[in-house]
Amino acid sequence: MNKQKILIVFGTRPEAIKMAPVVKEFKKNPDVFETKVCVTAQHREMLDQVLDFFEITPDYDLDIMESNQNLSLLTSGILGGVNKVLEDFKPDFMYVQGDTTTSFAASLSAYYSGVKVCHVEAGLRTFDKWAPFPEEINRQLTGKLADYHFAPTQRAKDNLLVENVDVTTILVTGNTVIDALLYSAEKVDSKEQSEYRKLDSLIEQGKKLILVTGHRRENFGEGLNNICNALRRIAGEEDVQIIYPVHLNPNVQKPVYDLLGNIKNITLIEPLEYESFVWLMKRSYLMITDSGGIQEEAPSLGKPVLVTREKTERPEAIDAGTVVLVGTNEERIVQECLLLVNNEEQYKSMSLRHNPYGDGNAAGKIVEFQRGLV
Numbered sequence: 001m002n003k004q005k006i007l008i009v010f011g012t013r014p015e016a017i018k019m020a021p022v023v024k025e026f027k028k029n030p031d032v033f034e035t036k037v038c039v040t041a042q043h044r045e046m047l048d049q050v051l052d053f054f055e056i057t058p059d060y061d062l063d064i065m066e067s068n069q070n071l072s073l074l075t076s077g078i079l080g081g082v083n084k085v086l087e088d089f090k091p092d093f094m095y096v097q098g099d100t101t102t103s104f105a106a107s108l109s110a111y112y113s114g115v116k117v118c119h120v121e122a123g124l125r126t127f128d129k130w131a132p133f134p135e136e137i138n139r140q141l142t143g144k145l146a147d148y149h150f151a152p153t154q155r156a157k158d159n160l161l162v163e164n165v166d167v168t169t170i171l172v173t174g175n176t177v178i179d180a181l182l183y184s185a186e187k188v189d190s191k192e193q194s195e196y197r198k199l200d201s202l203i204e205q206g207k208k209l210i211l212v213t214g215h216r217r218e219n220f221g222e223g224l225n226n227i228c229n230a231l232r233r234i235a236g237e238e239d240v241q242i243i244y245p246v247h248l249n250p251n252v253q254k255p256v257y258d259l260l261g262n263i264k265n266i267t268l269i270e271p272l273e274y275e276s277f278v279w280l281m282k283r284s285y286l287m288i289t290d291s292g293g294i295q296e297e298a299p300s301l302g303k304p305v306l307v308t309r310e311k312t313e314r315p316e317a318i319d320a321g322t323v324v325l326v327g328t329n330e331e332r333i334v335q336e337c338l339l340l341v342n343n344e345e346q347y348k349s350m351s352l353r354h355n356p357y358g359d360g361n362a363a364g365k366i367v368e369f370q371r372g373l374v
Contacts, residue, residue, distance in 0.1 A: 003034045004370070007091035007115075009082060011042030011064075011102030013050050014293050017274060019097050020054035021179035021363035022120060032371060038085050040078050040102045041065050049273040053184070060085045071101060071134060078105035086113045093118055093370070096146075097176075099132075099139035099292075099313075107145040117142075120176060120366065122149035123156030124313035131311045132292075133218050139313070148373070150366050152296075152357055153316050173365040174358020181297045182360040184278045196279050202267050207241040208285035208341055210234065214256075214308060215247040216290040223328035224252065227308050228259035230333035231288075235265040240341055242266045243280065286340050286347075288326075288333070295323050296357045304350035306336050316356040321349065 006026055010019045016039075026035040038060035041047055051058065062081035064074070078101065086094075086109060094110040096103040097120040107117045119142055129137050143149065149165060151157040152175035160170055203209060214227060235242055246256050246268050260266050272280065281287070286304045287294060295314045298305045299322035310327045317323035326332045340347050 003032060004093065004373070005089065005091040006033050006035045006093050006095065006370070007038060007085065007089055008035065008095045009038045009040070009085075009102065009106040010097055010100075011040035011047065011062075011078070012100050013043050013046040013274070014291075015097045015100055015102065016047050016050040016054070016056075017180045017293065018121065018176045019095070020050065020056060021176050021183065022095060022097075022366055023056055024054070025363040025367045026370075029367065029371075033367075036060070036089055036091070038062070038082065038106075040081065040106070042074065042078070042100065042102050046271060053187075053273065053275050054180075060089075074101050075105045078102055079109050082106045082109040083113065086110065086115055091115055093148075093373070095120060096142060097121055099124070099135035099142070101134065101138060103142045104138040104145075107142045111145045116147040117145050118148045118150065118366075118370070119143060119146035120150045121152055121156075122146065122170075123151040123153075123158075123160040125156075125159045126311040126313045128311055131218055132216055132309065132313070135292075136313065148369075150362075150369075152362070155316055171365065171369050173362040174360070175296050176362040176366075177293050177296045178300055178355070178358045178360045179363050181278065181300055184275060185282065185301070188275050188279050188282070191275075196276065199272075199276060199280060202243060202269070203283065204241045207239055207265075209280075209283060210240055210242045210337070210341075211280055211284040211287045211289075212242055212244040213247070213287075213289045213291050213294065214244075215249060215252055216309065217251075218310075219290055219308065219328055220251040223308075224255050225259065226328045226330045227288075227333065228256060230330045230337075231260060231266065232263055233330075233334050234337050234341075235263055237265075237338065237341060240265060240285075243269065243284075245269050245272045245277070247271060286337070288337065296355075298322070299353065299355035299357070302351045304340055304347065306333065306340075308333065320356045321353045322351075322355065324350075 036059040039058045040062045044065045064077040305323045
């Protein structure tokens, strides 16, 4: 029997985290699959950190990242670069993940080449093409191009069925980010404490640690300013400490440092490597974020999440009670955060809820499904 040729393509840190378990699971089966990895390096430095942590060496590295590159140039660069990889490797199937420009452009290139597309984390929708931008359209277009759809939840599957996707091409798997998180948490716990001494020295004992992230384009400007103003007010509480790894994008760096630099109880730091971020997540009291992945990860660690977005394509966590959608409204952010800080019952009701995103076996289910494809 000929081996199935599998090409796994990703370009950003979140994609790398979520695809790492899939790569590892395919690599466990060299008798069935010839598996190669292509990175576009849509994010360079942050991507490399994840590759190192998960011990993944790409077979192809397009290295397309350029300073201040716009989406049109990024898309065209990925389209052409992936085409060359497809011509060289000639895969039977190409795997992409989520909602990035890499996922969409690589899928389009595969479609042009007649290569079947497998979409991990398929079916998430806000049904608003501007929120999140450009991720909602990236995910919808990838879904249109995909031949097989690995939906993390039943709701995601239902979204695909509404769009007339063939039910036989959909598999509900849970989210691979839970696979990655459980692997990472165990690996982090096995390391010497000295590895995290610098981070540990930042944490003020006796205070409730609020971990903050933010990078969404739709929040640039007024939205991010409102978030920062809310954080200033929350920092006025004596029993809290805010740690904020600040994204490298200048649209994030400038307002955050202008508004939050030298504020008591707020510690601004550089972006963290994935394992360090997992370590800090485990020690946090709650999280304030506009990240999609954190909405999925934090409930597995029992951490409530306030999401600074107007809409989310991950409503399952809201329904489960582990996440509250606060948008960029300053008053709402302050109100919901202080409720969790000061009301122990409210905190317990969120932190002890069920995680709707799976049990950490998503990658295994994906590979088992792939075995049945010819």
